Amino acid sequence: MSQTIKILPQSLANKIAAGEVIQRPASAVKELIENSIDANSNSIQIIIKDGGSSLIHVIDDGRGMSKEDASIAFHRHATSKISVYEDLECITTLGFRGEALASIASVSQVEMRTRMKQLEIGTKVKIEGGSILEISDDTFPGGTSIQVRNLFYNTPARRNFLKSINTEYRHIYDVVERVALSYPELSLKFIANDDIILNLRPSPIQERISEIFGNKLTQTLIYFEEKNELIELSGFLGRPDYSRKGKAQQYLFLNKRFVVNRNLSHAVYQAYEHLLEKGNFPLFILYLSIDPRKVDVNVHPSKMEVKFENESSIYRAVLSVIRKSLSSQNLIPSVQIEDNISSTRSKASTPNIEQTDWKQLIQPDKIIGQMGSKFEDERSIKLKFESEAINQMEIETQIEKKTIWQVHNKYIIKIVSDGIMIIDQHAAHERILYEKARARFTQEGKESQQLLFPQTIQLSPGDTTIVKQLYSDLERLGFTIKFFGNSTVIVDGVPPEIKPGEESTILQEIISLFKEDEQQIRIEPKEKLAKSFACKAAIKAGDPLSDNEMKSLIEQLFNTEIPYVCPHGRPVSLKLSLTELDKRFSRT
Numbered sequence: 001m002s003q004t005i006k007i008l009p010q011s012l013a014n015k016i017a018a019g020e021v022i023q024r025p026a027s028a029v030k031e032l033i034e035n036s037i038d039a040n041s042n043s044i045q046i047i048i049k050d051g052g053s054s055l056i057h058v059i060d061d062g063r064g065m066s067k068e069d070a071s072i073a074f075h076r077h078a079t080s081k082i083s084v085y086e087d088l089e090c091i092t093t094l095g096f097r098g099e100a101l102a103s104i105a106s107v108s109q110v111e112m113r114t115r116m117k118q119l120e121i122g123t124k125v126k127i128e129g130g131s132i133l134e135i136s137d138d139t140f141p142g143g144t145s146i147q148v149r150n151l152f153y154n155t156p157a158r159r160n161f162l163k164s165i166n167t168e169y170r171h172i173y174d175v176v177e178r179v180a181l182s183y184p185e186l187s188l189k190f191i192a193n194d195d196i197i198l199n200l201r202p203s204p205i206q207e208r209i210s211e212i213f214g215n216k217l218t219q220t221l222i223y224f225e226e227k228n229e230l231i232e233l234s235g236f237l238g239r240p241d242y243s244r245k246g247k248a249q250q251y252l253f254l255n256k257r258f259v260v261n262r263n264l265s266h267a268v269y270q271a272y273e274h275l276l277e278k279g280n281f282p283l284f285i286l287y288l289s290i291d292p293r294k295v296d297v298n299v300h301p302s303k304m305e306v307k308f309e310n311e312s313s314i315y316r317a318v319l320s321v322i323r324k325s326l327s328s329q330n331l332i333p334s335v336q337i338e339d340n341i342s343s344t345r346s347k348a349s350t351p352n353i354e355q356t357d358w359k360q361l362i363q364p365d366k367i368i369g370q371m372g373s374k375f376e377d378e379r380s381i382k383l384k385f386e387s388e389a390i391n392q393m394e395i396e397t398q399i400e401k402k403t404i405w406q407v408h409n410k411y412i413i414k415i416v417s418d419g420i421m422i423i424d425q426h427a428a429h430e431r432i433l434y435e436k437a438r439a440r441f442t443q444e445g446k447e448s449q450q451l452l453f454p455q456t457i458q459l460s461p462g463d464t465t466i467v468k469q470l471y472s473d474l475e476r477l478g479f480t481i482k483f484f485g486n487s488t489v490i491v492d493g494v495p496p497e498i499k500p501g502e503e504s505t506i507l508q509e510i511i512s513l514f515k516e517d518e519q520q521i522r523i524e525p526k527e528k529l530a531k532s533f534a535c536k537a538a539i540k541a542g543d544p545l546s547d548n549e550m551k552s553l554i555e556q557l558f559n560t561e562i563p564y565v566c567p568h569g570r571p572v573s574l575k576l577s578l579t580e581l582d583k584r585f586s587r588t
Helices: 010-021 025-038 067-072 085-089 100-106 156-160 165-182 205-213 262-275 311-327 340-349 364-401 425-440 461-469 471-477 503-516 525-537 547-557 578-584
Strands: 043-049 055-060 109-115 122-128 131-138 143-149 187-192 195-200 222-227 232-237 250-254 284-289 404-407 411-416 419-424 449-458 480-483 488-494 573-577
Touching: 025 043, 025 055, 025 100, 025 143, 025 165, 043 165, 067 122, 067 131, 109 131, 165 187, 165 195, 165 205, 165 250, 165 461, 195 205, 195 461, 222 311, 232 311, 250 262, 262 284, 262 311, 404 547, 411 425, 411 547, 419 425, 419 547, 419 578, 425 471, 425 525, 425 547, 449 503, 461 471, 461 480, 461 488, 461 503, 471 480, 471 525, 488 503, 503 525, 573 578
Parallel strands: 043 187, 250 284
Antiparallel strands: 043 055, 055 143, 109 122, 109 143, 122 131, 187 195, 222 232, 232 284, 404 411, 411 419, 419 573, 449 488, 480 488
């Protein structure tokens, strides 16, 4: 009988395994940086080109490797972090699986140079597609340098699934940013396409956060620190008025490892309770320390998912600490109502019998005068009543003519020939602005409202890159932007639909929503930008509108190409016919 089950060649097995560990250039950067940190490096330099697809170069000043170690470092499951099963129960290093270097080498062209500081001679290793081409002596100054070129060159299907250069760059920036926040004692330098993006020296965590996010945001953060028998938790919480629509600025570090855990993120969100606007999420940077024996980081090759021995207890502990930290701040202004007016009225209207001058009350002239004033009061009251009655009739006439109403500053009700139409004012305006934005991308010239006082906005280097990527489209939309360094933009003009005072907020929220919209489906940047702008610049639920504003909104809505759904697919309006209303009220 023929044999159908075969053992795959090692090279093919490595390529398959590489798909789990190295999903994109950012995965390779993460693994290489983690190796540098585990090697007790004080300084790490990251250099990339073309979003990491053509070059990733990580250089550190760590302990380096001997020639013997360098020779086997790229073998699968080669690691210095663990040696026996019990080591898995108490992992204190970032790496431990021994898969990263083998996975990277199997899908790229790698050159490693390394030297232990106590040795005079270093080692150079060249690998291509998992095959070792060269192992030789080298004069490297100390530490380790790994160059990764042409990632996925021999797996074209995987390479074709990479996003744009800017998108891959942003993922790499996110990796570097998380390391910078978790290890403020490290010196980090990040260079992309020959531009220095970050150049960070060792500093206290507050200074590190300020270097990344800017002084303005950092000054709004609430620092807290708590320790109990279960956990140590410290970090920074964003004030509710600085919350965002997306979850982009939420960082959770477990024993200095960046992790993603929905339950703990929910615990933070729950602690804010009613402090946040509906649909908003808080900014937070949390540092959680826990006994390594009570957590399992060996859940997924990415090592970003973790399991806790007692997750419900950790959840309650995090919720309690965050809630306590927020309650200690004056986040909700107290309102004290003084009852001076009512107490004054009650005193004035209640006569003091002991102080009444009865002789004054029974004087005839006084009585006649009081009666005359009483008659005058009655005449004025009658005239006032007649005037109010006329006004009431006018109001009733206006109501009879009125065909449009705003309900709870959220929905618009319009009488139509055969019933009523209910319109979501935000969704309607969103559709209008979306189609206007798309039209501006193709028309000559631009509609812009120049600012009397240009606004200077501090952004993270990653967000600045997004603005640079979208620069030409933002200009067509109506923004006039100048760049100042890697983290500052100056806004001179904005689209005419943006309300005065909201220019900075709208731009930052567009960037945030643009990042949140990074879905698996490929969406053109123009499309994402048009949706983000429409969502953020549109009138909100809660905004009061005049009759003329409502009529104008409806007129513009039904001049759009697709007036029935917003850009995100939600319904804009619904119609109730008289027949449907009669049926609901059991009328025949």
